[in-house]
Amino acid sequence: GQNIDQPTEMTATEGAIVQINCTYQTSGFNGLFWYQQHAGEAPTFLSYNVLDGLEEKGRFSSFLSRSKGYSYLLLKELQMKDSASYLCAVRDNQAGTALIFGKGTTLSVSS
């Protein structure tokens, strides 16, 4: 089966760096996605990893290790508007192109 784990909650202060971890177990890994979801809104796409390594996009970076079933999302120079839920999702060959989501990590950024 498939299983995705991420911390439930994290807190950080403005200007800091935070790392949100995600571990997964799938039968046929075919890509990992990170989405940001503000309360009451739709998830918005942040990043995609299918090969090992780091993908950088401005203040956000995402890392993948397929052998360890592990990813992280790194947020730099935190801003108050980064307070949101961060969803890790995996695509598994056995599930086609459906996304399997973790429960999400709620990040609270304080001043």
Next chain:
Amino acid sequence: DAGVTQSPTHLIKTRGQQVTLRCSPKSGHDTVSWYQQALGQGPQFIFQYYEEEERQRGNFPDRFSGHQFPNYSSELNVNALLLGDSALYLCASSLYGTSGGQQETQYFGPGTRLLVL
């Protein structure tokens, strides 16, 4: 460039009733996926439509059904509503593909919040 749109934004129904939710995909996309997101949980995959056919289905009962139209828009129907069906229903659109790749990234609409009383 129009993004994914969904209607209605909010809906209140009573147990046993039926509901239809609608979704228009992002311009250029041909595939629509539906997800259910309960409060405090991640989205759960319901099913996916491409070329007006259900291509994949998650672990949801037959009370959940759908349709895709020739213009790629889609409907989600839920019959015999239960209290547990109260959730945010998200539609995501993408380009169809089976090889995997960023071009198949799913983009979400604002969702329909359904409350069953």
